[in-house]
Amino acid sequence: MASAADFSLGTVRTALTPQERFAEFMQARGKRITRQRQAIVDHVTARHEHFDAEQLLAELRSTPADAGASRPTVYRTLNEMVEAGLLKKMVLDGRAVYEHDYGYPQHDHLYCTSCQQLIEFSSEELIQLRNAVAATHQFRPQGHRLIISGICVNCRSKRSTSRQQDRV
Amino acid sequence: MASAADFSLGTVRTALTPQERFAEFMQARGKRITRQRQAIVDHVTARHEHFDAEQLLAELRSTPADAGASRPTVYRTLNEMVEAGLLKKMVLDGRAVYEHDYGYPQHDHLYCTSCQQLIEFSSEELIQLRNAVAATHQFRPQGHRLIISGICVNCRSKRSTSRQQDRV
DNA sequence: TTGTCTGCAAACACTTTGCACTTTT
DNA sequence: AAAAGTGCAAAGTGTTTGCAGACAA
Numbered sequence: 001m002a003s004a005a006d007f008s009l010g011t012v013r014t015a016l017t018p019q020e021r022f023a024e025f026m027q028a029r030g031k032r033i034t035r036q037r038q039a040i041v042d043h044v045t046a047r048h049e050h051f052d053a054e055q056l057l058a059e060l061r062s063t064p065a066d067a068g069a070s071r072p073t074v075y076r077t078l079n080e081m082v083e084a085g086l087l088k089k090m091v092l093d094g095r096a097v098y099e100h101d102y103g104y105p106q107h108d109h110l111y112c113t114s115c116q117q118l119i120e121f122s123s124e125e126l127i128q129l130r131n132a133v134a135a136t137h138q139f140r141p142q143g144h145r146l147i148i149s150g151i152c153v154n155c156r157s158k159r160s161t162s163r164q165q166d167r168v
Numbered sequence: 169m170a171s172a173a174d175f176s177l178g179t180v181r182t183a184l185t186p187q188e189r190f191a192e193f194m195q196a197r198g199k200r201i202t203r204q205r206q207a208i209v210d211h212v213t214a215r216h217e218h219f220d221a222e223q224l225l226a227e228l229r230s231t232p233a234d235a236g237a238s239r240p241t242v243y244r245t246l247n248e249m250v251e252a253g254l255l256k257k258m259v260l261d262g263r264a265v266y267e268h269d270y271g272y273p274q275h276d277h278l279y280c281t282s283c284q285q286l287i288e289f290s291s292e293e294l295i296q297l298r299n300a301v302a303a304t305h306q307f308r309p310q311g312h313r314l315i316i317s318g319i320c321v322n323c324r325s326k327r328s329t330s331r332q333q334d335r336v
Numbered sequence: 337t338t339g340t341c342t343g344c345a346a347a348c349a350c351t352t353t354g355c356a357c358t359t360t361t
Numbered sequence: 362a363a364a365a366g367t368g369c370a371a372a373g374t375g376t377t378t379g380c381a382g383a384c385a386a
Contacts, residue, residue: 032340032385053376070343075376091259094351095375110307121301129297130316133289139278141318148298150309200360202366221351238368243351262376263350341384348377358367 018045018086018102025084036069040077044087050099050118053078090145092116108145112152119152186213186254186270193252204237208245212255218267218286221246258313260284276313280320287320 016024022041023033043060044051053074060068069077078098081087088101092111097118108126110119126146134141184192190209191201211228212219221242228236237245246266249255256269260279265286276294278287294314302309 030340034341034385036342072344072377073342076341079377091262094259110302110305110309112307113310119305119307121305123297123301125293125297129291129293130314133291134278134316134318137278137287137289138321138324139280139287139316139318140324141278141316142281143318144314144316146298146312146314148302148307148309148312150302150307150311153306156306156308198365200365202360204367240352240369241367244366247352338386339384340386342382344380344382346377346379348375350374352371352373354371355369356367357369358365360365361363 018100021102022081022084022086026080031080036073037077037080039063040069040074041081041086044081044098044100048100050097052095052097054095090147092118092147109147110152111147111149112155113149114151114155117152117154186268189270190249190252190254194248199248203235204241205245205248207231207235208237208242209249209254212249212266212268216268218265220263220265222263258315260286277315278320279315279317280323281317282319282323285320285322 019038019041022037026033026037039060040056043063044056053071056078057069057071057074060074078087078089078096082089082098084102086100086102087098089096089098091097093116099118105122106127107120107122110121111117112119126144130141130144133139187206187209190205194201194205207228208224211231212224221239224246225237225239225242228242246255246257246264250257250266252270254268254270255266257264257266259265261284267286273290274295275288275290278289279285280287294312298309298312301307
């Protein structure tokens, strides 16, 4: 049977396309690649922004080509994509927000509480800090999530006009 | 009118007790200190662990002295306590978890995905890292949240017996 | 053909809200 | 007495699930 780990071309680049990886993951557990699942994976793969389930659902519906998918199917498929390692899920203001994970380097976020924009950043120091802290507590780290909330440049300037600002 | 900021005794220590601060906050906006609100604030203040709304509700109900409070009142009061700066709220696995904020130094968490335990830690370096990153993006930081998930010492040892491990 | 999917509607967990009655100030 | 609070039941979110018909392998 084929294995994704057999290849290793350089740094973060991965051997399989997200679609291939998904197919492999699904096949491995006897799940099928249906029209809906394919449409969802393709659509998500085509864009690199953060998004939530309802957004995706709406976009799929407005797409002429693929006939879209129902809400349950969208939610089910997003979960499968997270399990497959294609997407990473985070919870913001009560709803799940997804971002690409497969083939992307580890990173964290700046979250603008005024316009809800997520800005990515990576920090090698943070990883080291994380490992050091974990070691101190004899804790085995599996992952982490840092969200720095505040006001982004855009909102800082137009802040004077309309009252912005929300919870942290 | 009285102001909490008039005092400033030393480092992290605060002048008013949580109860006093809450009372001041409420008075300032014409809200009353009812039996229920008092019971909730007292109960929460008496313990320093992390907790969620349902837990608190159950504890209040099982407490003989105060007759407890209804679910809506518990939720309403928790929100008020967060607004008053007494509690900090974070969302974990779908529900809100609260911890003391007033008079406590900034800290972050290690989260055991096996037993759901939260372990606190503080890191001055993290604050600096945060500010440096924010500065790079001309972002005005208002707060941050770092959660390192993994397996705690206890679960690491008893891990062999029953299969643990969950999502990040 | 067989077993997995889909979509619908209903169920869910957590949290908030409308409203009549109660309580604090 | 006046204003704000409480509790109940109901409404809301966002997300999941049972099930009968639809479809991929």
